[in-house]
Amino acid sequence: MSWFSDVQLGPPIEVFALSKQYNDDDFEQKVNLGVGAYRTNEGKPWVLPVVRAAEKALANDETLNKEYLPVLGLEAFTTAATKMLLGEDSPAVIQNRAFGVQVLSGTGALRVGAEFLARVLGKKIFYYSNPTWGNHKLVFKNAGFVEGREYRYWSEKNRGLDFEGFITDLRNAPEHSVIILHACAHNPTGSDPTEEQWIQIADVIREKRLFPFFDSAYQGFASGDLIKDASIVRYFVKQGFELFCAQSFAKNFGLYNERVGNLVVVLDNPEQVAAVKSQITLLVRGMYSNPPSHGARIVSRDNIRTMSSRIIEMRRLLREALERVGTPGDWSHITQQIGMFSYTGLNEIQSENMVKKYHIYMLRSGRISMCGLTPSNVDYVAEAIKDTVTS
Numbered sequence: 001m002s003w004f005s006d007v008q009l010g011p012p013i014e015v016f017a018l019s020k021q022y023n024d025d026d027f028e029q030k031v032n033l034g035v036g037a038y039r040t041n042e043g044k045p046w047v048l049p050v051v052r053a054a055e056k057a058l059a060n061d062e063t064l065n066k067e068y069l070p071v072l073g074l075e076a077f078t079t080a081a082t083k084m085l086l087g088e089d090s091p092a093v094i095q096n097r098a099f100g101v102q103v104l105s106g107t108g109a110l111r112v113g114a115e116f117l118a119r120v121l122g123k124k125i126f127y128y129s130n131p132t133w134g135n136h137k138l139v140f141k142n143a144g145f146v147e148g149r150e151y152r153y154w155s156e157k158n159r160g161l162d163f164e165g166f167i168t169d170l171r172n173a174p175e176h177s178v179i180i181l182h183a184c185a186h187n188p189t190g191s192d193p194t195e196e197q198w199i200q201i202a203d204v205i206r207e208k209r210l211f212p213f214f215d216s217a218y219q220g221f222a223s224g225d226l227i228k229d230a231s232i233v234r235y236f237v238k239q240g241f242e243l244f245c246a247q248s249f250a251k252n253f254g255l256y257n258e259r260v261g262n263l264v265v266v267l268d269n270p271e272q273v274a275a276v277k278s279q280i281t282l283l284v285r286g287m288y289s290n291p292p293s294h295g296a297r298i299v300s301r302d303n304i305r306t307m308s309s310r311i312i313e314m315r316r317l318l319r320e321a322l323e324r325v326g327t328p329g330d331w332s333h334i335t336q337q338i339g340m341f342s343y344t345g346l347n348e349i350q351s352e353n354m355v356k357k358y359h360i361y362m363l364r365s366g367r368i369s370m371c372g373l374t375p376s377n378v379d380y381v382a383e384a385i386k387d388t389v390t391s
């Protein structure tokens with residue numbers, strides 16, 4: 001009798017299972033709109049020139065070694081990353097009550113932050129948007145939260161934000177709940193609240209004593225402007241909130257497999273920094289001890305703009321192609337949404353049809369990664385959407 005005979009087969013991770021299916025498919029016109037990973041106009045992955053240059057310089061730098069990094073990571077990186085998010089002139093930075101922890105990409109930042117909230121502060125309930133990135137629930141549950149609840153976010157009818165639902169659900173949340181918020185370019189819908197709506201959201205979060213935990217995976221990638229894409233987090237800090245923000249460098253620096261991330265912690269009182277850092281140190285020590293150095297050494301600021309403008313252009317081309325081929329319905333949401341993903345409005349059956357019939361790989365929720373679109377496959381995709389919604 002094996003120790004493992006009772007182990008049940010777990011469900012596949014949809015987004016990575018799709019990538020495998022795509023790779024195994026030998027259909028010539030196949031398209032991968034599943035995973036959120038940048039592709040060039042030729043449909044190829046792209047290592048940013050600045051990353052290549054940094055890697056060459058690092059390889060030749062004999063002063064660097066492979067010693068352990070501190071448990072909380074490379075300080076040069078966490079300081080620069082924290083300032084990139086909050087701004088050099090942020091009150092929290094100036095008053096030394098904000099700091100960063102180098103973690104294993106955005107997922108690691110969420111996990112370490114959630115572990116702290118659940119295990120050190122005893123928080124039990126977290127809220128996530130419906131829909132949200134497929135991993136939020138698993139990360140928070142595994143970190144020790146007892147209950148995850150949805151707040152309404154997407155209106156099927158308007159193919160946009162359900163603001164009334166969102167704000168009502170926040171109002172009804174029990175005090176001290178943790179609220180996961182997407183800093184910009186909401187994944188999967190691509191629809192963000194307006195500035196006025198964010199002001200109301202912040203007001204409710206303050207009134208109801210909720211804790212904002214931002215997820216920032218697309219700073220600079222969404223609009224091409226680092227400041228604009230961080231403006232909501234900066235607004236919350238200026239309003240005096242204490243908060244966490246999970247900062248990923250996978251997308252904006254194209255460093256997916258280097259797992260470069262920063263957990264930004266903003267406190268009220270600089271005197272509490274040492275204690276909070278010490279507790280995070282213990283959590284990290286018990287999970288993976290200390291982070292890897294390579295990706296953190298590479299991170300720099302260039303070359304983000306090229307990616308964001310190609311994606312904005314692909315939104316325009318997709319909408320144009322859908323309208324040109326006479327696809328029934330209104331497709332303006334494609335260009336109104338922002339960032340890496342578009343929530344097309346295709347339902348589960350239609351999305352599955354896109355995969356089965358057209359070899360166009362996309363999530364069952366109707367989410368497509370705009371990065372997989374190129375000038376040469378956009379017409380094929382538009383035709384397939386048209387056939388799918390009319391059949």
Ligand code: LMR
Nearest residue numbers: 015034035036037133187
């Ligand atoms: C995505 O949403 O496609 C990416 O963030 C990949 C992932 O880890 O889910």
